[in-house]
Amino acid sequence: MIQVPPARPGQSEEEIDTPALVVDLDAFEANLDRMAEFSSASGVALRPHAKTHKSPVIAHWQMRRGAVGQCVQKVGEAEALAWGGVPDILVSNEVVGDAKLARLLALSGIAKVAVCVDDGAQVEAAERAADAAGRRLSVLVEIDVGAGRCGVQPGPPAVELAQRIAGSPHLIFGGLQAYHGRAQHLRREEERERVIAEAAAHARRTVEQLRQVGLDCPIVGGGGTGTFPFEMASGVYTEIQAGSYCFMDSDYALNLDRSGAAVSTFRQALFVLTTVMSRAAPGLAICDAGHKAYGVDSGLPQVWRRPDLRLTGASDEHGNIAFTPETTAPKLGEKLRLVPSHCDPTVDRYDWYVGVRRGRVECLWPVAARGRMA
Amino acid sequence: MIQVPPARPGQSEEEIDTPALVVDLDAFEANLDRMAEFSSASGVALRPHAKTHKSPVIAHWQMRRGAVGQCVQKVGEAEALAWGGVPDILVSNEVVGDAKLARLLALSGIAKVAVCVDDGAQVEAAERAADAAGRRLSVLVEIDVGAGRCGVQPGPPAVELAQRIAGSPHLIFGGLQAYHGRAQHLRREEERERVIAEAAAHARRTVEQLRQVGLDCPIVGGGGTGTFPFEMASGVYTEIQAGSYCFMDSDYALNLDRSGAAVSTFRQALFVLTTVMSRAAPGLAICDAGHKAYGVDSGLPQVWRRPDLRLTGASDEHGNIAFTPETTAPKLGEKLRLVPSHCDPTVDRYDWYVGVRRGRVECLWPVAARGRMA
Structure with a gap:
């Protein structure tokens, strides 16, 4: 209820x-403006994560300031956003289960949707679902850039999976998902920078190997509220997926800048x-x-x-x-x-x-x- | 949504x-049967806590097995139960705010409702709300039986508050709320027994002092899934407020019996x-x-x-x-x-x-x- x-x-x-x-609207708008400036200055697109706010209203506020779309983690979130008029949604996560994939495909009439995979079986399931829906679906390969959660290893395993996607009649290879979750909350700026430098190196190497087999990466996505300046400066990431920046919390307030002061x-x-x-x-x-x-x-x-x-x-x-x-x-x-x-x-x-x-x-x-x- | x-x-x-x-219905029904047997054997009423299940369906299952009503912590929970046909609801908690009290009183046309206080200002607010609604409201005094959270001290402070309730034209003194939350998760049975013996002694002394000033306690409520056998055996508690017993969890599974085995x-x-x-x-x-x-x-x-x-x-x-x-x-x-x-x-x-x-x-x-x- x-x-x-x-x-x-x-x-x-x-x-x-x-x-x-309660949302303090002055602080909220200042946060949105600030992140839009970072995106604009760096030339790297912003696709904020709606797992934080779960609101089409906020998604539209972000997009009016230049965000290219939204990330979500779940099909249910994609539905809520698409039904609320958000036109471009990336499920930055694996979706397992035929019923869920059918729900995602069902949104493709009203929004551009994309999803991630880290296993050949997920590619097969996505192809079956897209075929059944009579649609083409954009699919990204998630690579593990060091967080050790989801994602295939960068390099050849990622290339192989991308080729399976590109070879599937109803799928389009959409790029790489290269988010490093754990890095967001490393307290020292030097640590965050070092870990994202490694993540970016993994992504860069994989992008190059994909190019060698003739596959372009329309999206290389990642970055969160704790690390986005490093992904923006990397030269390889094309989209930043920060979510918490619009609200913040006391955990992010523990992150330090180079001088040792709170960010x-x-x-x-x-x-x-x-x-x-x-x-x-x-x-x-x-x-x-x-x-x-x-x-x-x-x-x-x-x-x-x-x-x-x-x-x-x-x-x-x-x-x-x-x-x-x-x-x-x-x-x-x-x-x-x-x-x-x-x-x-x-x-x-x-x-x-x-x-x-x-x-x-x-x-x-x-x-x-x-x-x-x- | x-x-x-x-x-x-x-x-x-x-x-x-x-x-x-997911609810395993066989286990769930066995739990309900088991608790009904304890209540029936002890002669102490069962008023399960709906803060656990939040469902009128489950409340009715419990009442079909003899439970006298339901406890809740919040007015919003009382609404959901009353709207779902639950006829007898005790808010085993303080309710602060005129709007909330008005909502609670608004339910009294379809259910018997009661609420707890631990401060004279709450008695005044309840009296104002009941007067405005043209209803009489049953009010219990919460006493601190050792948990150190809400509740006035047992004995004279509780008696004084009960007298203020009894002296308020639109309020009825409903009894004592004497729940010990912390005791539920003490791991050793001897510890749980000792702490509830102390809680029962506080309640007993307060009941006697109330009787001396001419006030009966229709309800002396308390007890949870971890301690209810002790409240049932105390001779002073009239109602048990256990909630988790219908479902259980891995934390309660750490409680031990006298032999040192898991309860x-x-x-x-x-x-x-x-x-x-x-x-x-x-x-x-x-x-x-x-x-x-x-x-x-x-x-x-x-x-x-x-x-x-x-x-x-x-x-x-x-x-x-x-x-x-x-x-x-x-x-x-x-x-x-x-x-x-x-x-x-x-x-x-x-x-x-x-x-x-x-x-x-x-x-x-x-x-x-x-x-x-x-």
Whole structure:
């Protein structure tokens, strides 16, 4: 059942029912502008990852600023975007299962869609699905550039798979998927740069070997919020797939620049608004947002601009906020902004974004692909 | 947007689209029967916690076996249950905010509802809301029986709050909420017994002091899947609020009985069904269920009945399953059952339960209160 919208446009932030997913629109727009400048200055296209925002509304904001399309991880996300008018969607992931492939092909009448493979059996399944649908499907080869998750090895194994795609009557070889997930959260800039230099070398070598067998790479995709300047500067990546940059989170805030300071390229734009619902325990304020209101895979959220308050524990529906005797204790009913440690799995718990600008609710946007993990 | 149902009745488990939330109906019914026997033998009522299952369908199954009603944590959950025909609902939690209280009162035409308080300001707000609605509302006092989260101190502070409720024209004093959350997951049975003995002593003393001022406690509620035999035997608790027992999870499976063996009262009935979507990395099978498909607050899921397979990591949409050279490696497209480490926040990510009996899909049930955290 869909959640009841937690606010109405025109209300004050104080009036938003909680827990709620709040977007600071000034910070959000600044983040979108900033990334559009990076893309424009580098000449490398931006295809933001909708696994973060799950919203056609946000996809269109990004594309109005020059993004060439969207990435998704799941067919269900591709559906939500295509149904919301997004014209160019890359599933930057393998899709296994005939029913899922048929759903993806069914979108090709209203959007340009593409998918990744890392196994010959996936190429065969994609060919069967495209044949059955009477469509041609663009298929990229995912290569493992060092993260050790999905992807064939760069070089000859990738070339062989690309040739199988190119030799399939209903498939088009779309290029290389060369994303390095783990690199995004390496704390030191030197480390991130080194790891992406290696990833780019793998991609470059594979692109050259493909050219030798007569195959062009329309897309060489990768890069995330933590590393995109290095992919942009590599000369081999043609598309950047960053997602989190539009919102940010407390985990990305731990990444450091060369001087050892926190990277400050983007602003924190996403919050979980919560209410203090119990003040009975000494030294503790209990808020109404727990494990069901934010992801904890990267740690507990932080209280925004309140270094005197610290989330020390959470249960399913409660967060424990500790405060010291020196501070102004949070009052019963007081509203606080929490900064999620990881934006993607937090967004995925909500049906609505509440867009706020300078304390006023400006808009409500559905999280259209919320929960669409299949 | 609601998830597409991942299966149709009559399909085989193999045909379920993934990730999906699967209930083994034989195990689930056995768990319900078992708990009903405990309740019946002890003479202590069962009011299962719907924060776990979020489903009027399951609530009715429990009530057909004798449960007196349901607990919830949130007004949104109370709405989903009341709208699904559940006649007796206790919000075993504080509700802060006039809009939320008005929503709760609005349900009192179709269900008996009650709520907890741990602060005089909450009593005043409840009185205002009940007056405005022209209804009388049952209000329980939550006491802190040792968990240190919500709840006033037992004894005089609780009595004072109960008197304020009883003295409010539109409120009825409903009893005591005396749940000890932390005790549920203490591993040794002796520890759980000791902590609940203390909780029961706090509750007993408070019940006696209330009686001395002429206040009866229609409900003394508490107890969870980890400790309920002790609350049932205490002589003071009148209602047990266990939730997880209907499904179980790998965290509860770590609780030990007196002999040091794993407690085996209930069977594992809840699973996340997943598909192997990549086999490119050596020694790893990548499955299609990650942080968006299960809670990790109590650790990563386990692979059901495959001790040779181990989930070693997860990202938003991927799970890394390691296997040893000695075992039969999972194949691309193979389906595996994962056992969530914590059932409540896992269920809350899905719109559908897929009920399976002996390999066949028997039913689909909506997770009606999914995401209803406000």
